Amino acid sequence: xxxxxxxxxxxxxxxxxxxxxxxxxxxxxxxxxxxxxxxxxxxxxxxxxxxxxxxxxxxxxxxxxxxxxxxxxxxxxxxxxxxxxxxxxxxxxxxxxxxxxxxxxxxxxxxxxxxxxxxxxxxxxxxxxxxxxxxxxxxxxxxxxxxxxxxxxxxxxxxxxxxxxxxxxxxxxxxxxxxxxxxxxxxxxxxxxxxxxxxxxxxxxxxxxxxxxxxxxxxxxxxxxxxxxxxxxxxxxxxxxxxxxxxxxxxxxxxxxxxxxx
Numbered sequence: 001x002x003x004x005x006x007x008x009x010x011x012x013x014x015x016x017x018x019x020x021x022x023x024x025x026x027x028x029x030x031x032x033x034x035x036x037x038x039x040x041x042x043x044x045x046x047x048x049x050x051x052x053x054x055x056x057x058x059x060x061x062x063x064x065x066x067x068x069x070x071x072x073x074x075x076x077x078x079x080x081x082x083x084x085x086x087x088x089x090x091x092x093x094x095x096x097x098x099x100x101x102x103x104x105x106x107x108x109x110x111x112x113x114x115x116x117x118x119x120x121x122x123x124x125x126x127x128x129x130x131x132x133x134x135x136x137x138x139x140x141x142x143x144x145x146x147x148x149x150x151x152x153x154x155x156x157x158x159x160x161x162x163x164x165x166x167x168x169x170x171x172x173x174x175x176x177x178x179x180x181x182x183x184x185x186x187x188x189x190x191x192x193x194x195x196x197x198x199x200x201x202x203x204x205x206x207x208x209x210x211x212x213x214x215x216x217x218x219x220x221x222x223x224x225x226x227x228x229x230x231x232x233x234x235x236x237x238x239x240x241x242x243x244x245x246x247x248x249x250x251x252x253x254x255x256x257x258x259x260x261x262x
Contacts (some may be wrong), residue, residue, distance in 0.1 A: 001112065001113075001116035001119070001132075001133055002116060002119045002120060002123070002132070002133070002134050002135040003095075003119055003123070003133065003136070003137050004133070005130070005132045005133060007132075009031055009032060010029055010096065011029070011030045011032040012027065012028070012029045012030075012032070012130050012132070012133055013027065013028060013091070013133060014026070014027050014126050014133050014134075014136050014137075015027065015028055015047065015054070015056075015057075015091060015136075015167070016092075016136050016137075016139070017047060017050040017053055017054060018050075019049050019050040019053060020049070022049070024046055024047050024049060024050050025046060025124075025126055025136060026043065026044030026046035026047035026054065026126075026128075027043075027044045027047075027126075027129065027133055028041060028042065028043050028044065028046075028047070029041070029042040029043075029060070029130075030042075030058060030062070031100070032108055037066070037252045039058070039062060040211040041054075041055065041058055044128070045050075056178055060087065060089040060090070060091075060180060060211060061088060061089045061090065061091055062088070062089070063086035063089055063211075064246075065149065066086050068083060068084040068086075071245050071248050072084075074240055074242065074245050075245060075249055075252065076241075076247060077243070078252045078253070079248070079249075079250055079252055081252075081256070082255055083215055083253060085207075085251050085252055086248070086251070087205060087207055087211070087213070087247045087248055087250075088253055089180070089206065089208060089209075089211050090208045090209045092137060093177075093178025093179055093205075093209035093210075094137075094139070094140050094152065094167070094168070094178060094204060095137040096178070096208040096209040097167055097178055097191075097205045097209055098115070098118065098137075098138075098143075098164055098167065098207050099111065099202060100201050100204045100208070101160050101163045101164055101167065101196070101197070102114045102115055102118070102156065102160060102164075104160060104196075104200070104201060105205075107113070108163050114154065114155065114156055117154040117155065117156075118138065118151075118154060118156070119135045119138065119143050120135065121150075121154055122138035122142055122143060122146070123131050123135040123136050123138045124136045124138075126141065130174075138143060140167075140168040140169075140171040140172050141168075141172055143164060143168035143170060144165070144167065144168040144169045144172045146165060147165075148161045148162050148170075149161075149208065151164060151165065159195070159196045160196060162195050162196060163194055163195055163196035163197055166194045166195050166196075167194055167197075170190065175190060176190045176191070178205065178209040178210065179209070180209075180210055180211040182210060184206060184210055184212050186259060187206070187210060188202050188206060191205060196199075197215070199218075199219060200217045200220055201220050203215045203216060203217035203218075206247075207247045207250065212246060212247065213244055213246075213247050213248065214243055214244040214245065214246050215243050215246065215247045215250075216236075216239055216246035216247065216249070216250060217250065218232050218235040218236045218239065219232045219235075220250070220255065222254050223235060223250060223253050223254070225257060226254070226256050226257055227239075227252035227253065
């Protein structure tokens with residue numbers, strides 16, 4: 001809340017982009033084109049200098065490079081009801097990772113509330129043409145300067161506050177990079193080395209921030225429920241047939257439950 005919204009089929013958000021050593025702040029709006037299978041993008045004039053970078057981010061976020069037919073053929077029956085379902089990416093790996101940590105073992109609604117508080121406390125304000133978009137997501141540098149108690153004051157469990165702080169500091173000192181071009185295996189090791197970051201969180205971050213098509217949070221409650229399994233090991237074994245597109249299988253499994261991510 002404050003950073004992004006979806007209204008009447010239009011996705012809106014604030015963005016911070018770096019271009020030629022300059023930090024640019026602004027907003028974007030993305031919506032389906034009326035007469036063809038494409039997306040239209042409206043951008044803040046303040047972001048004009050970074051159009052190529054911005055559009056690359058839109059393509060990642062909406063997974064526009066995916067090949068639905070190839071993936072559907074590999075997934076089989078699970079993909080028949082919702083052909084073309086894609087895996088949402090992330091404009092900012094830190095943002096996606098913080099939201100994954102905030103979402104550990106709580107409802108999507110509760111995680112959204114916590115993320116909103118986090119933004120208001122540590123994010124910079126921004127003026128946009130949309131009343132609901134008024135803040136930028138906090139930077140790793142800003143959060144790395146915080147104490148655990150400052151973050152926990154927002155109602156965030158201390159263990160998650162420590163995880164967020166460790167994440168921010170790892171990014172600031174260069175130990176961790178959260179971008180699609182990163183080495184997945186090394187990045188996953190780095191994530192799992194952070195306090196309070198387990199397999200579910202690391203796999204979810206790999207889905208969104210790293211755009212890893214084979215990411216698979218096999219301990220996820222929604223995934224297990226949709227597969228009618230109670231043992232994580234059985235979930236992993238049953239998902240072998242979906243490689244290397246298990247992240248897409250996760251989206252189909254979640255969608256089969258009515259859109260819940262567990």
